[in-house]
Amino acid sequence: MDKITKQNALNAHTWVGVFLSVLLFLVCLSGTVAVFHLEFERWEQPHIEEMKNVSPDVVEKAMDTFLAQNTQESHHLYVVFPTSDIPRLVVENDHAAYFADSEGNLLEQESVSFTEMLVNLHLYLNLPQSWGMILVSALGAIICTLVVTGIIAHKRIAKDAFKLRRGGNGQQAQIDLHNRFGLWAAPFHLVIGITGAYFGMAGIILVVVASLNYEGDRDAVIQKIFTPDPVLAPQEGKPAIGRAFAQMETLAPEKSPIFLTVHEVGEPEQFIEIYAKAPNRMIYAEGYRFDTAGNFIGVAGYEFGEWGKQLVWAMYRLHFGDFAGLTSKWLYFVLGVMLTMLCVSGMEIWLSKKAHPPLASRLWYSTVWGSVSALALTAVADMFFTGSLIAVFWCLMLLNTGITVGVKSLTKPIWLLISGLSVMVLLIAYAAVHQSATLSVASLQLNIPMVVYVVWSVYRANTLIKRAKNAETQIETDASNSAPQSAQEKRVNA
Template sequence: MNKVTKQNALRAHSWAGVFLSVLLFLVCLSGTIAVFHFEFERWEQPHIQEMESVTPATIEKAMDTFLTQNPQESHHLFVVFPTSDIPRLVVENDHSAYFADQEGNLIEKESVSFTEMLVDLHLYLNLPHSWGMILVSALGAILCTLIITGIVAHKRISRDAFKFRRGGNGQQSQIDLHNRFGLWASPFHMVIAITGVYFGLAMVVMAVVAQVNYGGDRQAVMDQIFTPDPILAPQVGKPEIGKAFAQMQTLAPEKTPLFLTVHEVGAPEQFIEIYAKAPNRMIYAESYRFDTQGNYVGVAGYEFGEWGKQLAWSVYRLHFGDFAGMTSKWLYFVLGIMMTMLCVSGMEIWLSKKGHPVLATRLWYSVVWGSVSALALTAITDMFYSGSLTVVFWCLMVVNTALTVAMKGLSKSVWLMISGISVLGLLVFYLIVHTTASVTIASLQLNIPMAVYVCWSLYRANTLLKRERMAPSAKAQSGSPAQQTPA
């Protein structure tokens, strides 16, 4: 490619990144953390009894007890089975959810407010879902643009693939780090960006396809992707979910049942559907269908359906790395950190080229490290407050911004230290609130990584603080007449 094309690509890359840096950073950061959303659900209530398997009788008893205590009208009933992701039994309807023990007794109400806020931040930026997802998907499209323009603008990809220069004022090493992260992980970044676009723009694409090929009938397009509900004789009576679940051992002994749904509860079209994870397949699950009496009707056909249907049902696991247990999750976490650091380093490179405008630089650091602090403080608040965590998080972000404007001493090192102290505070309050449950697997699988972050952030903040203190004296010495070499 000629020089003009590379320069144009670099300009597009720079300005797209700068104008959307805050939104891209928040989506990338929340997505990186939300890779462990199942683990966070366990972490929020670590004392709940966990189990590896459950019997049909236990499921029946748990649901019967739940319906007795929650008689309100609901279109759906759900049973979440114990799996390696969440080894707990949950029964719920459209309004509430309760955990059950191994005997089918209800334990306590499910409360995962912080996890829900975190996932909502990633998927919708905490905006109304109807257009929040469209905005986030548009950011996915922008991310695709940044990846492509970044590669096009790179002058010597093959020669510089492993170059990392150190020394000087640090700008060159930051550029090299930005380029290396962007180049090495570009396939992953593109997969995340494209699947992110799919989540929000699928309905828009569906409307266009329906208008062009099906006379505006969106349901016809939906039926091509999602198998229509089975046509059954009018159903009456209590759904026999235990009988349906018992048959899974015969129908699909190699699959792991994830959850059960009773559709259209109390209506003539009521039926039972069990979703089971297929081994060595990327699709989210295959669906097994039963009538109200628990008689097997058939499968939805996602596992061996047309390639387009299989692809659509694989997007979730591909986007969140939920396909190879903790191995794929940790891989996605590391690659997600690289994507998040691309947002950070890209903005810092731009700020460096502009001479580090004081207020803009401080505001950027308040977003980067202040958002980590805000998330930690929001999680602490959730332990004592039952209101909206979305309001809490964004109020904390506004406070961070106001403090940054008002206090000139809030540099990068200070914000990094604040983030570390905030996470440390979270661990302390977590220990106080959950006591002995703080040393269960459900707790430690997140508390240990958070403790590692505390150690790293405080050490890094202390290192940066020393550099900041040394910088003025070094500058004064270099500018002193006694130190200057005569012309």
């Protein structure tokens, strides 16, 4: 490939990354953390009873109790089974959700405000959903562009694949690390970018496909992807969800039921659908359909449908790494950290080449490490505050920006230290609120990584502070050593 093409690719890579750095960073950071969104839901209410399985009678009892207490009109009823990725029993409608114990007694209302804010930040950047989804999807396409232009711009991919130079002022090591992360994880980053772009562009794709192949009939396209509702004789009566659930052991003993939905509650077209995770398949779930009396009708056909249908139904698991339990989630988390660090290192390389403009550098560090602090303190606020967490998070981000502009001493290590201390405050508040439940599995699976982050951030900040002091001392020493020599040279010359 000629030098002009490589240079053009490098210019595009640089300026796209610089102008969209903040948005890309926030989407990547929130997405990396949101890989564990189901674990965060458990973490928010760690004292709830957890179980491995549940009987049909318990499911029926829990729903009956829920309906007796929640009489508002609803088009859907849901049961989340403990065989899903959350080992808890949840019954809900379109308005409220309650946990139930292993005997079918209702416990307390589900409250996952922080998790919802975090996922909303990743999916919509906390903007109105229609606009936010389009923007975030466009950023997914931008990620793909950055991956491709980065590879094209790389001058010696094969030769430098494992090069990591150390020493000097650290700029070369940062460039090498940026290039290695971008190269090694490129397939993952492309998957994330493509699937992320799909979620927002699905509506546009639907219109285009309908116009080209179905004379503008969008419903015809939807029915190709999402199996139409079954055509049944008019249904009436209470849905027999216990009877339907009991049949899953015979119909699909190898599958894990995730959740149950009663569609069109109280209407003549009412029917029950149980979604079950198919082993060794990337699709989200196969749907098993039953009439109101609990008689089996058939499957939705996602597991062995056309490849396009299977691909669409695999998008969720591909994007969030939810296909091999915690193993795939931790893999996605590590690769997500690499993608997030690409945003950070790319911007820092650009700042370094511009001789680190003081205000621009401080604002970037407040965005990177200040956002971690803002997320931690938002989680703290959620324990004592019932208002909008989106407002809390962005107020904290604005506060970080204002303080950064006014206080010149807020350098990178200081912001890194602030982020670690904020997470420590979160852990202390969490222990105070949840007490003995802090030692439950639901708590520890996230609290332990948070403790690791606190230790690392404090250690890393201390290292950077010492390094900066040593550099200043070295500069002063060099200056003092050169001054007498200059004077002596002047005397010799005289």
